[in-house]
Amino acid sequence: MAQYAVLIFERETADEMPAEVLDAHGRLPERIAEAGGRIVAGMALEQSGTATAIRGDLVTDGPFIESKEALAGVFVIEARDLDHALQLARMTPIVEGGVEVRPLIGFDVPEAA
Amino acid sequence: MLAATARVTRDLDVAEECVQDAYVAALGAWSRDGVPDRPGAWLTTAARRNALNVMRRARTLQSKLPLLMGPEADEMPDLDQDAIPDDRLRLVFTCCHPALARDAQIALTLRLVCGVATGDIASAFLVPEPTMAARLTRAKKKIAAARIPYTVPEAAELPARLDAVLTVIHLLATTGHTAPSGDELVRVDLLDRALDLARMLTALLPDDREVRGLLALLLVHQARRTTRTDAEGRLVLLEDQDRSSWDRGAIAEAHRLVDAALRAGPPGRFTLQAAIAALHAQAPSTAETDWRQIVTLYGELLARWPSPVVALNRAIAVSMVDGPAAALPEVEALARDERLAGYRYVPAARADMLRRLGRHDDAAAAYREALALTANRAEREFLEARLAQLAVD
Numbered sequence: 049m050a051q052y053a054v055l056i057f058e059r060e061t062a063d064e065m066p067a068e069v070l071d072a073h074g075r076l077p078e079r080i081a082e083a084g085g086r087i088v089a090g091m092a093l094e095q096s097g098t099a100t101a102i103r104g105d106l107v108t109d110g111p112f113i114e115s116k117e118a119l120a121g122v123f124v125i126e127a128r129d130l131d132h133a134l135q136l137a138r139m140t141p142i143v144e145g146g147v148e149v150r151p152l153i154g155f156d157v158p159e160a161a
Numbered sequence: 162m163l164a165a166t167a168r169v170t171r172d173l174d175v176a177e178e179c180v181q182d183a184y185v186a187a188l189g190a191w192s193r194d195g196v197p198d199r200p201g202a203w204l205t206t207a208a209r210r211n212a213l214n215v216m217r218r219a220r221t222l223q224s225k226l227p228l229l230m231g232p233e234a235d236e237m238p239d240l241d242q243d244a245i246p247d248d249r250l251r252l253v254f255t256c257c258h259p260a261l262a263r264d265a266q267i268a269l270t271l272r273l274v275c276g277v278a279t280g281d282i283a284s285a286f287l288v289p290e291p292t293m294a295a296r297l298t299r300a301k302k303k304i305a306a307a308r309i310p311y312t313v314p315e316a317a318e319l320p321a322r323l324d325a326v327l328t329v330i331h332l333l334a335t336t337g338h339t340a341p342s343g344d345e346l347v348r349v350d351l352l353d354r355a356l357d358l359a360r361m362l363t364a365l366l367p368d369d370r371e372v373r374g375l376l377a378l379l380l381v382h383q384a385r386r387t388t389r390t391d392a393e394g395r396l397v398l399l400e401d402q403d404r405s406s407w408d409r410g411a412i413a414e415a416h417r418l419v420d421a422a423l424r425a426g427p428p429g430r431f432t433l434q435a436a437i438a439a440l441h442a443q444a445p446s447t448a449e450t451d452w453r454q455i456v457t458l459y460g461e462l463l464a465r466w467p468s469p470v471v472a473l474n475r476a477i478a479v480s481m482v483d484g485p486a487a488a489l490p491e492v493e494a495l496a497r498d499e500r501l502a503g504y505r506y507v508p509a510a511r512a513d514m515l516r517r518l519g520r521h522d523d524a525a526a527a528y529r530e531a532l533a534l535t536a537n538r539a540e541r542e543f544l545e546a547r548l549a550q551l552a553v554d
Contacts, residue, residue: 050308129310130260131318151307 049126051088051152052133057117059144060095072141080125085136088155090123117145124155162205163273164248167311169212173273173301176212183207249274250365251311253358257326258309265300266329272297275354285351286336323366327375327431330358334379352386355379370422374432377418381438384411397539400447412442433462452481469500477510485514505534509544521551 077087096111096118103112111118127133130149137149162183167176183204197203256269268286271277283293303309314322334355359376366372388402419439422432437458444450459475473495480488492511501507512527528548535541 129308130258131310131312131314133308134260149307 049086049128050133051155052125052127052130052137053148053150053152054123054125054133054137054140055119055148055150056121056123056140056142057115057145057147058120058142059116060097060118060120065143069141069143076139076141079139080136083136083139084128085132086126088124088126089157090121092121093119120145124152162201162208163276164252165205166208166212167252168248169209170216172305175215176208177273179208179211179215180204182211247313247365249361250313253326253362254313254322255304255309255311257322257329258304259322259325260307260309261300261303263329263332265296265303266325267332268293268296269300270329270358271333271354274358277354323369323371324429326362327371330355330362330375331378331431333358334382352379352383356383370425371429371431373418373422374429374435377415377422377435378431378438380411380415380418381435381442384408384415384442399441404445407442412439415439415442428461430462430466433458433465437462450481452478456482469495469498470504470506473501473504473507473510480514480517485517489514489518503534505531505540508534512544512547516547516551521554525551 073092077090080087099111101108101110101112125133125136127136130151133149137147140147163173163176163180166179167173170176170179186207187200187204191197191200253270253274256273257266261269264286268282271282271285272279279294279297280290283290286293313319333351336351356376356379359372359379362369362372363376384407385402386408388404388406389397415435416439419432419435422428423436428436437455440451440455440458456475456478459471459478463471463475473492476488476491476495479491489511492507492514495501496507496511508527508530512524512531515521515524515527525548528544528551532541532544532548535544
């Protein structure tokens with residue numbers, strides 16, 4: 049099985065994420081497992097306004113790349129191949145935006161000392 | 162052969178090398194022992210054996226390259242003659258995967274399915290050879306790194322994926338290439354390659370209506386090929402083409418395919434385009450073309466393919482049936498459509514309709530607008546002649 053990052057991009061609004069979308073995110077690992085894949089890890093990011101960017105010596109307020117849709121989350125999946133990864137990634141609940149699917153060179157969570 | 166070898170290696174570069182090595186080995190062995198009864202099978206077996214050795218070495222070295230190593234790589238299955246056509250199908254679907262950019266799909270299909278040399282592909286698309294080589298390398302890297310699978314898509318995905326393949330083949334056929342100047346420029350006959358691919362698909366997917374529709378469309382292009390340019394290689398417009406030189410055999414075959422496709426079920430966009438082309442091809446002249454039927458067909462096409470270019474072509478056909486006054490509002494609306502900004506046929510169509518309505522000043526302005534967007538010499542000469550004619554009238 050190969051590993052892919054699924055990056056979630058969403059149009060940011062002042063409103064809270066709708067409850068049904070949050071529920072759908074909660075059910076995602078199960079749905080992906082049913083489709084023959086696996087969520088290895090997942091990260092939900094705070095809104096892009098809370099980000100801080102560092103470029104060389106310069107520290108600035110906001111995300112590294114300003115974009116219409118902001119990076120909202122990243123999760124790592126296992127899939128047989130790209131077509132399978134795309135099929136799984138399409139299950140991601142999205143309000144207004146989309147996902148990027150990128151193959152991983154590796155994924156490692158070092159053990160706590 | 163490449164396709165069968167790629168099934169073992171899953172890496173297209175390695176597969177190409179194994180095929181080349183097999184040819185080299187054949188030169189040696191066959192000059193010693195004579196040509197075998199089934200040279201194709203000999204070569205394919207040799208290539209696959211090379212590929213298996215490569216895979217075993219790669220595993221021994223514990224390579225971290227993302228080659229798909231399926232369990233089949235362990236043994237060499239009997240050479241199944243029926244599987245070989247499937248491999249060509251797998252190869253063409255892989256080359257046309259939506260994860261690859263369209264120009265990469267086209268280049269890869271020409272290189273790997275049609276076996277065209279990189280330099281020739283570069284000439285055909287008017288880019289330097291290193292640019293084309295880089296495009297091919299990037300595409301192969303993407304296939305390996307992202308693990309684009311070497312398969313024919315599942316039934317649910319097949320219509321959309323097949324549409325991409327047909328689009329690539331159609332683009333191959335309609336890409337113009339520069340006329341040869343002396344002996345320097347290498348010509349790649351893209352229409353021939355596209356026809357080969359369309360025929361291959363018809364053999365491999367005999368039940369698919371759109372595949373037959375595409376073949377029919379390409380046959381009509383082929384039938385009119387010799388009349389599309391004059392002796393100096395300049396474009397000749399449809400109404401000026403010498404219809405007696407059209408290949409009637411190819412047109413007849415196209416008709417049979419279109420009829421069969423239309424009778425077999427609801428037509429897709431390639432079948433509809435083929436039907437329109439066939440109507441043009443069977444007409445003795447532009448004036449005697451069945452424009453009414455063409456309007457109907459364009460309406461069907463627009464329903465399936467809401468492209469503003471199709472809408473424009475439909476409006477032009479409407480002007481031939483109901484007169485320019487009926488079609489002009491549609492063309493005016495399309496002239497304001499952002500998607501058609503810079504598309505020279507919009508002002509050209511507008512100009513023609515305004516001219517036919519006797520609105521000479523407006524027509525002249527539109528002809529000038531069209532000229533500003535037109536680089537092609539034959540088209541410029543045509544527009545300038547129309548403009549000059551307006552001044553005289």
